[in-house]
Amino acid sequence: MEVNLEIPEKMLFLLTTKKRYKVAYGGRGSSKSWSIGACLIAKALESKCRILCTRQLQTSIAQSVHKLLSDTISRLGLDDRFEITQNVIRCDNGSEFYFKGIQNNINEIKSIEGINYCWVEEAQSVTKESWDVLIPTIRAEDSEIWISFNPDREEDATYQNFVVAKRDDCTSVLVNYTDNPFFPDTLRKEMEYCKQVDYGKYEHIWLGKTVINTEAQVFHDKFELKEFETPDGMTFYYGSDWGFANDPTTLVRCFIKDHCLYIDYESGGVGVEFEEIPALFKKVPYDRQWEIRADSARPETISYVARQGFNIKACPKWQGSVEDGIEYIRSFRRIYIHPRCQHTYKEFQFYSYKTDRNTGEILPIVLDKDNHYIDAIRYALNPYIQKKVSILSVLD
Template identity: 45%
Template sequence: MAQTTLRIETPGWAVPLLKPARYKGAYGGRGSGKSHTFAEMLIEAHIMDPASRSVCVREVQKSLSQSVKRLLELKIEAMNAGAYFEVQEAVIKAKKGDGAIIFQGMQNHTADSIKSLEGYDRAWVEEAQSLSQRSLDLLRPTIRKPGSELWFTWNPSHISDPVDQLLRGEAPPQDAVVVEVNFEDNPWFPEVLRDEMEYDRSRDPDKYAHVWRGGYVANSLSRVFKNWRIEEFDTPDDVVHRLGADWGFAIDPTVLVRCHIAGKKLFVDYEAYMIGCEITDTPNLFLTIPDAESWPIVADSSRPETISYMRKNGFPKIMPAIKGPNSVEEGVEWLKSFDIIVHPRCRHTIDELTHYSYKVDP
């Protein structure tokens, strides 16, 4: 076979996924290009190793039309890689070597039938938010060949979904590379989808946050904040900045948010966010927000030692919050009195506003 040079344009967010890892995952909203990038990665892997064997998995697959087979066929054509593959009705085979890509639904498998996949090099779970715990428990120990990989792409649905608990939970596997990717990370995001995205952003913040930004599904009836929207804006030079900090460690994030008020509008323009942030790293984290060291910062008063450290390390205007018996409720009501506009770069603020909710009786 004549040697062919393939040129694959890899978006920046996918670069960490090019290195070997047991678990590889990409989650986020519509139009991010997750599936297209993983499809190209899969085709490239099979060209480099014609003996490679992969299974593309969904929780339910009643027909091949529900699989990523058609996407892979389009990628083979677009990448000018037809000389390497024989596309059959139910499988994509290597023309040189005994490699193959097959397509299966996990719901059809039993503990015995899934043993047929034990020699496979990788499994790609598309729409992984729908994967049940049973299916995940079957799949993980089955794909066990040395150097084998488990790939997951998904649009998050609920924090309790098994794939989120595995790869975004409190203790994800050590050998895991997981990236968040949304439409703004896709250099080939089409204008027709941009129009759809802007329509949802202007009319339905819950839908926009879930569909386009990969946020979890929100219960609009229990949602506390309904007085906000996502919108790009430029911050005037003459505003008074208000900054608030919360301390975290372990699984809780350390956070700094910057905002300003104009009439009855509250604009959130920058955020800093890190899980597992050491106290010595906190000054540099806060410095990612422009001029944060120059403005007063109201911080969680439960950590006076952290406030003291920050004062001695570049943030002399930081002060503890004054908390009363109803400070949380009063703070919520104060925020609800504004029309809140959040800049799209403040992803975690968007997530908090979307999911901050009243407790609902079961």
């Protein structure tokens, strides 16, 4: 059966090359995921096979590519050939799609016999340890591992193993929005705006360049993306920053353990109306049980949120409060950001000091951007920041 896939020409290597590893990496809007989904559906139609769709962390089917594949099946007019259930997609010729997370479902993955194709989505987050466990489980004759990701740091295991290393058993292709003839106008407007206001971020998000860890980063060498379980009995700190224009309204939860800061939940959105804030906050566990410290610039918003049953108060500001907050957060031995807090992680990567355009000298001026989730963290930790400032003033 012939299927009109309509994918970028650069993605045709998925169907025309014979390699153990097929890797598509690059920036946003390149149609990597849609193309891989369409090609795997074509493979499922071609002959009976088993296809595992996985990523580093998947605690629910909503975090998988299940919906993407379901939508693709409908878009290609193939609803009569596939049965779509909550956890499995089956073709009428016996092909099956499974959806499992590497970290939390590895034993279930090992139990699936005869996997012919394994699609690792958002592979920038897959650790070396996870690759070492996953790869041997995909052992059927002529089986293939398809990998898609937006590069993060150059030292990440996925980037090093499948882009930097020139493996004979791997075809690795850089695919960006410039290669996608179906690039939508909505994303084009976002891309143009990003290109205009922050070219470095544009290169990372839209051109797939890795983030370089430099001295200009405010939290240089202090933070990392890390899977962790939140221990019982922790004292939680909640902070919120209010959105203006294109800035997001945010809520972040964190806790302190062994002189390290752990950021385990976030929620945020641009253009959030008053009545939408409770639903946005609800995405962070126990949002009504703990005190939320919020940006004092919007007292009317704080008053509204308080009337909805939240324990929320305005966070005081003072001259130098931003710098004092940065100094306190940097005083932690390490800052661990859970992978579900992707927006927070991106801000930690881009939050920077100003650099002299002519000399390259790093100036003691913090750029007021890429800081909305970070500001929420400052508000959350405000009692500690104020205490430290008070102690220092006494010592002076």
